[in-house]
Amino acid sequence: MATRRPHEEPAYVLHRYDWSESSLILDVFTRHQGRVALVAKGAKKPTSNFRPILLPLQPLRVSFGGESEIRNLKGAEWVGGHVMPTGDALLSGLYLNELLMRLLARDDPHQVLFDAYAAVVQVLASEHGEALEPALRAFELLLLREIGLLPLLDAQTLTMAPLIGAERYSLVPEGGLRQSHADDRASLSGAQWQSLQRGLQDGAPFLATLRACAEVANGLKPQLRALLHYHCGVATLHTRRMMIDLQSL
Template sequence: MATKRIADEPAYVLHRYDWSESSLILEVFTRHYGRIALVAKGAKKPSSSFRPILLPLQPLHVAFGGDAEIRTLRSAEWQGGHVMPTGDALLSGYYLNELLMTLLARDDPHAELFDIYARVVEIIASEHGEVLQGALRTFELLLLRETGFLPPLNVQTMTLRALDVNDHYVLVPEGGLRQAHAEDRVSLSGAQWLRLHETLQNHAPFTTTLRACAEMMGELKPQLRALLHYHCGVKTLRTRQMMIDIQAL
């Protein structure tokens, strides 16, 4: 059987592991093939052309081949556009990568999500702090939708009753969207949930959802965080704990 070869594939490195004294195993997010594993032979050698290229949050075009679970990286070319983010922006990028590593199955393509990830990475690298939090919330919503973990935001999940625009509702990990109780610390009005639902149905959901998220950031963030932690199977994601620890210094 002929070995399948793929060339000129848009990609980002999500994570990298040592494989031997000279090689790396890469977790890579590609546009047409989803999350895949690649071995970069000799990538740790000082003379390797891979060394300055195989970095996270950098737009690449890669070529790879093989039929095994871990394929072989043949080439990688940096597509330019921005330098490596630093500080809080870099941690935000690592946070996105951790979400993709945890929630995406291998070899499951998500071309639209790839394009949205690329846009958020551009925002992270451009240091537009005023829109970064909205971009992160937008990515979380679209990732949850793509993976099937986001319930419809236009009805109450358990009863399928329509939302009252004047009432308040909360998104809970175990039960989806339900009517808010007195003890709930954060919630959104029915009108706000309906607006988010409408923006997610848009043919260009990133821009419209970003605008909507910017107006309800404080109430939306903890609800999305709880839902993500639930489906990731952790109490706190590693990158988020790192942010907390740094802020406490």
Template sequence: MAAAKRIADEPAFVLHSYDWSESSLILEVFCRHQGRVALVAKGAKKPSSNFRPVLLPLQPLWLSYALAADGNADIHTLKGAEWVGGHVMPTGDALLSGLYLNELLLRLLARSDPHAALFDAYTGVVRVLASEHGDALEPVLRSFELLLLRAIGLLPSLAAQTMTLAPLQADTRYTLVPEGGLRAAAAAERAALPGHQWQVLQHALDDAASHQATVRACAPVCAELKPQLRTLLQYHCGSPMLRTRQLMIDLQTL
């Protein structure tokens, strides 16, 4: 009988966990080299389990797990989990924002499809969320939304109009819409940006250090970007509405 293949010391984050039995959990994790992976953590709910205090969202981990002998199983077996350390759990709005990003990754990433650069960007965002982030919260969220859409092939070029490929005019306002990509904005559309600002965003995405560059490019235009990106993301996530997004809306109405 062939020995099970083992993935060892894999950088990862827990995106979500589900009850599997009275004592075990199914985990959805985001790994740097393996992409989104489902794992069973046997006995993780037991008070004596070493997994219990470690398998938390928004905490950097090193995971080890065993694949089935044929490598085709959808759910693999967690063998080890170690907290990397470095920051505390985000709280308040930052915690809710982190759970929102986790839900996006769950809804949009295919399993076993690695995105190392996106993982590194996510790591940076989580570090900001756990810090005294101040005004950095909105730029890192908008930046990650752009990087996620680009990584999975759902972001059109921001340097030209999508349908016609016509170059953008510096002072003409354009809006990003789900079915039409980037197009000239109607006079009544408030969620739009001038052509030169879309080009700045595209240049930042093309930068070798795209995460930091995109954060800087997003900072002055977060208010205009937010509704456009949220609409585009919800469109690709499909129905129902993102749970974290609905929770944000409900909290704002209290």
């Protein structure tokens, strides 16, 4: 059972909701407690110490307590280290937040995933735009693996037959990893899938998977998107729709 009075817990705000004229409900991703709901009383007041720091994509340390499902925020401190992402990077960060809120159960810790999220946020806040797509794909893979929704990537899912390096395979929502069909939107070679699996099994999985994604991000993107939408139960995520609408302006 999760500790009820965490102190200075590494955390990120995923989303915030108005609760009253002066307070907020926060959906927060913490390193040791997982995803939790907190009430920040008085956080909307101009004089509140919480007001300028309870923002998404900012590293925090929070303290909270209480026995109810929505616990009381006792303290919050901005850790610093980077500025708020902007533009496409900001939308990408909000997209990751939506995935976490849809797919992570409350009070279910995932320390490896938290560390990967923190690493992606640093990429989003940097000026290294070329790393954005591989970082997003690496995080999506780790998220699916951590919650048990990603099949092994070095074998065909239904038969468990090992992949052949030069053959093409596709990851599909209802069938896992299979040999590519003519109607598959995208595919990767067996050698590329095997490289991704080795990355996920590495002692530093985010960095290793990021390197493996660098050469295959474009082919991986539609396959992971279909899998994520399938498990989220939606045709298009809210943040994805926002990106599409902005691009059409």
